[in-house]
Amino acid sequence: MKEFFQENKKIAKIITEVAGLANYLWQKGWAERNAGNISVNLSELMTDIEFELDHYPMFQLERSYDALANLYFFVTGTGKRMRDLAISPMKNACIIKMNKKGNAYHIITMKKKNLYNFRPTSELPTHLAVHDLLVKSGSKNKAVVHTHPNELVAMTQIPKFQSAEMLNKTLWGMHPEAFVFVPRGVFMVPYILPGSHKIADATIEGFKNGHEVVIWEKHGAFAIGETVSDAFDMIDILTKSAQIWFMAMQTGNEPEGLNDAQLLELKEAFLKK
Ligand SMILES: [Zn+2]
Known part of the structure; x- marks a missing residue:
């Protein structure tokens, strides 16, 4: 059975684009070991999908991001290599759904029992703060890239x-x-x-x-x-x-x-x- 991020052609295309970029970053020597992180706001592409959120792990955030309530983001994983992400994007990144208060998130591409030690990038505070600003200001910008x-x-x-x-x-x-x-x-x-x-x-x-x-x-x-x-x-x-x-x-x-x-x-x- 296909996952929602494979069924949804627009999301699949974004994931392919991120994988391609991860390859460039590695080839350019800008992504040593686990360097760099990427996030993309997918919310506009996810409108008709319902999730049983209880099935997915939830993680509390230290801050609230009001504008991000209930939104969805593709986020690369902490400790993951861009060169691995280029080959297997969804083993090295995830999609999160923010809760309705904007102060916690569910990883919706991993069931609780399959979580292992996967977590989003350690730079998640900056990615979420930037997306919060972009959403509040009605910006067309959906993607945030950090590299060296x-x-x-x-x-x-x-x-x-x-x-x-x-x-x-x-x-x-x-x-x-x-x-x-x-x-x-x-x-x-x-x-x-x-x-x-x-x-x-x-x-x-x-x-x-x-x-x-x-x-x-x-x-x-x-x-x-x-x-x-x-x-x-x-x-x-x-x-x-x-x-x-x-x-x-x-x-x-x-x-x-x-x-x-x-x-x-x-x-x-x-x-x-
Ligand atoms: Zn860095």
Whole structure:
């Protein structure tokens, strides 16, 4: 018998897309061991399915996410490898349904007796806080991706790039597409303990202010998008810029970057808003 996430073609397609992305992240060297986590809001695709929630394990959350009451999310598992998720997505990820108060969730892709030690990502506080914000603001963005892009993380080890202003100007200056596709630039979160509510709170400040990519200093990137591919694209473009910066620096020269007039010209040509 097929599971609901196989029967529902739209959900099956999203799971296939996540598996494809997990493979890219591993191939790019951004997903060592269990690094990275992904979540997607599936609620709009789940409307006609009823679950006997008593059959599924329930886990209490430390906080309430009012806007997420009764919603459904695909979430990658804690301690799971992206390279394994690429091959067997539903052994390394799950679908959760939030309870009606938004302060607990059921894992609905695993029966109580089959639970083993599976749990959603340790960064669930940040994923849920971001989805809560996206739902409240009526955003079209359904996907949240966290990964460890090497060159972007390396730049945050350099004190002058720990300021968003310097980092954005440098990333935009390395390639025009960085400005065209990430015109609001990144939001910088100073180093904070991963997996904490504190890092979740700091991260949503960036998304509240209209950024689509948040960089965690000395750790990684968080991006939102309509699909996981959209979120990945922004991190990919910015990492290309970071790579160009390092390649130019390796020649012993500081790269010139696009100047203010060239950035303004791009803004006028591509950003009509
Ligand atoms: Zn991480």
